[in-house]
Amino acid sequence: MLQVYLVRHGETVWNAARRIQGQSDSALTEKGERQARQVGERMKSLGITHVISSDLGRTRRTAEIIADICGCSVTLDARLRELNMGVLEQRPIDTLSAEEEGWRRTLVNGTENGRIPEGESMTELAERMHQALNACLELPAGSRPLLVSHGMALGVLVSTLLGLPAHAERRLRLRNCSLSRVDHQQSAWLASGWVVETAGDISHLDLPALDELQR
Numbered sequence: 001m002l003q004v005y006l007v008r009h010g011e012t013v014w015n016a017a018r019r020i021q022g023q024s025d026s027a028l029t030e031k032g033e034r035q036a037r038q039v040g041e042r043m044k045s046l047g048i049t050h051v052i053s054s055d056l057g058r059t060r061r062t063a064e065i066i067a068d069i070c071g072c073s074v075t076l077d078a079r080l081r082e083l084n085m086g087v088l089e090q091r092p093i094d095t096l097s098a099e100e101e102g103w104r105r106t107l108v109n110g111t112e113n114g115r116i117p118e119g120e121s122m123t124e125l126a127e128r129m130h131q132a133l134n135a136c137l138e139l140p141a142g143s144r145p146l147l148v149s150h151g152m153a154l155g156v157l158v159s160t161l162l163g164l165p166a167h168a169e170r171r172l173r174l175r176n177c178s179l180s181r182v183d184h185q186q187s188a189w190l191a192s193g194w195v196v197e198t199a200g201d202i203s204h205l206d207l208p209a210l211d212e213l214q215r
């Protein structure tokens with residue numbers, strides 16, 4: 001059975017300031033770097049063999065810290081990027097106009113193919129996240145990979161593996177450097193394919209971690 005670990009990047013300057021990143025970027029805070037070291041120690045104890053990361057700066061930095069601790073190298077996969085949030089990227093979330101908030105809501109209320117202008121739909125995000133996860137099935141037997149990605153991206157992946165709509169990601173709390181795990185199993189009696197072992201575990205963190213874009 002293949003076990004794949006999923007980690008959201010450490011806290012960033014814009015997470016703490018409630019600014020929308022999407023495929024734009026900001027640096028990890030000091031706390032974010034600490035979170036990455038703490039999840040790295042946990043990953044080491046779990047025997048991670050591969051660290052595969054979104055190519056955005058905040059995930060790369062988190063992945064490098066983890067990989068250093070685990071003695072692995074980092075492979076980049078652009079399919080693990082956060083949702084492209086189009087014209088709302090870089091904006092403080094508390095300054096959105098009613099029209100802009102309406103665009104954001106088309107994403108989170110499940111409007112089919114809803115998207116922020118110049119952005120991506122949840123369906124497109126789900127497709128590329130599933131491709132990145134399924135690529136782990138090609139790794140050599142005995143591999144234990146870790147994917148380092150983002151709040152909405154991982155939330156959409158876990159929600160859709162459970163058979164829920166992509167926007168059910170709103171119901172998952174994936175804090176910075178939280179750990180989730182999905183397993184690929186064959187079972188005639190239980191489900192065959194991907195099953196969710198755990199989601200959003202932060203027991204390795206010693207300080208309270210932010211929820212997505214929350215204070």
Ligand SMILES: O=C(O)[C@@H](CO)OP(=O)(O)O
Pocket residue numbers: 008009015019020021022023082149150151152212213
């Ligand atoms: O892009 C962002 O601002 C948030 C949105 O959920 O995601 P993350 O911090 O996980 O990249």
